[in-house]
Amino acid sequence: MENVIVVGMGQVGSALSHLLKSGGMKVYELDVKWRDILSDIDVMHICYGYSDEFVDITCGYMDKLDPNLTIVNSTVIPGTIRKIFEDTNRPIVFSPVRGQHNSLDKDLMRYTKWIASPKEEHALNAVNHFKTIGIKTLVTDNLENLELIKLLDTTHYGINIFYAQLANRICKEFNVNHKSLREFGKETQEFYGMRPDCFPGVIGGKCVMPNIRLLSKIYDHELWNLIETSNKLRKEELKK
Numbered sequence: 001m002e003n004v005i006v007v008g009m010g011q012v013g014s015a016l017s018h019l020l021k022s023g024g025m026k027v028y029e030l031d032v033k034w035r036d037i038l039s040d041i042d043v044m045h046i047c048y049g050y051s052d053e054f055v056d057i058t059c060g061y062m063d064k065l066d067p068n069l070t071i072v073n074s075t076v077i078p079g080t081i082r083k084i085f086e087d088t089n090r091p092i093v094f095s096p097v098r099g100q101h102n103s104l105d106k107d108l109m110r111y112t113k114w115i116a117s118p119k120e121e122h123a124l125n126a127v128n129h130f131k132t133i134g135i136k137t138l139v140t141d142n143l144e145n146l147e148l149i150k151l152l153d154t155t156h157y158g159i160n161i162f163y164a165q166l167a168n169r170i171c172k173e174f175n176v177n178h179k180s181l182r183e184f185g186k187e188t189q190e191f192y193g194m195r196p197d198c199f200p201g202v203i204g205g206k207c208v209m210p211n212i213r214l215l216s217k218i219y220d221h222e223l224w225n226l227i228e229t230s231n232k233l234r235k236e237e238l239k240k
Contacts, residue, residue, distance in 0.1 A: 001026055002129070003039045008048030009059055010206070012073060012097050013147045015104035016045055023133030040066040043129050047097075049206070050076050055083050062088050069125050074095045075154070075211050077218055078147040083205060085118045093117040093126045094143060096150040101205055112136045116143040136207035158208040160198040162227045165234050202238065203231045 002025045004015040009031040020027045028037050044067035046058055054076065054175050062070055062084075070092040073082060081094040095115045097174045099107025113135050117123040120141070140146055171178040177199065184193035209231065216224040 001235065002042040002132070003207060004028070004043045004044045005030055005037060005041050005065060006047055008046065008074070010049075011104060013045070013047035013100045015108060016047060016073065016097075016103060018043075019108055019135075025133070036085065037065060039064050042069065043067060044070045044072060046072045046074055046200055047146060048074060050080075052072055054089065055080060056076065058084055059087050062090050062092075069093070069122060069129070069191065071095050071126055071129070075150050075207070075214065076147055077151070077214050078144040080147065081116075081143055091117075091119065091125065092121040093122050094146055095130075095137075096128060096146070098153075105113070109135060112138050114138050114140055114146055116140050116146040137174065148238075151211050154208050154211040157198075157217055158203050158212055158227060159201050159223070160196050161208075162230050163229050164198040164200035200234070201225070202234050 004025045006013045006020070007030045009017070009029050013014055013029070013031075017027050026039070028039075028041075028140075030037070033138070044061065044065055048057075051057075054074070058070070058072070068091065070084075070090065072092065073093050075096055076094070081092060085092050085096040093115050094117065095113050097104070097108070098111040104141050110142060111132055115123045115126050115130075116139070117126070120139075123139045127139060130137050145162050167181060168174075168178045171181060185197065189195040189197060205235055209228070210226060212224055
């Protein structure tokens with residue numbers, strides 16, 4: 001039986017911890033407050049959000065807990081995992097979480113868990129770890145690609161909601177029912193997958209907007225500010 005620790009007990013960490021326990025693993029949970037971990041750690045899952053101190057914090061946990069393998073589930077900017085590996089020379093992989101935060105228990109089992117690492121052998125160890133609890137995996141050989149792809153994927157969803165917010169305002173300006181626009185595009189989505197139907201709500205949660213801000217750190221574009229402004233405006237519109 002593997003000894004596993006999940007560091008960061010937000011929605012992702014809590015869902016992952018529950019899944020690992022269901023798979024028969026001995027799971028320790030560590031959030032803000034440090035506590036001593038008695039048993040040797042086979043796998044450490046990193047599930048806290050990215051910050052400017054992410055590399056130093058993660059290196060610190062790796063030094064203190066000395067896991068045989070560290071799996072970073074958090075979304076990071078490209079170059080983060082390689083920097084941690086170079087600083088620690090310890091086994092580490094990147095395997096971002098996908099799915100909706102309100103259904104992560106189900107989505108962790110439904111989505112394929114992509115894995116990348118500076119060392120192929122470490123990626124294969126992660127494959128075996130996830131295999132024991134029934135999670136499908138795919139190993140990709142380009143670490144920085146996967147770090148960027150995760151950012152772009154969630155940003156794509158944010159852009160879709162941003163467009164829905166904008167389209168809703170234009171429809172109101174011309175007294176057009178926005179539902180008619182959504183209905184009009186259904187067949188195009190059904191036939192060609194080109195009209196994802198997003199409700200013009202607020203981009204909420206702890207994923208999409210923070211990831212857009214991360215992307216803006218490495219690629220400057222006016223669209224990021226437009227999304228941020230539109231989302232703030234939508235919050236005010238819904239209060240009326």
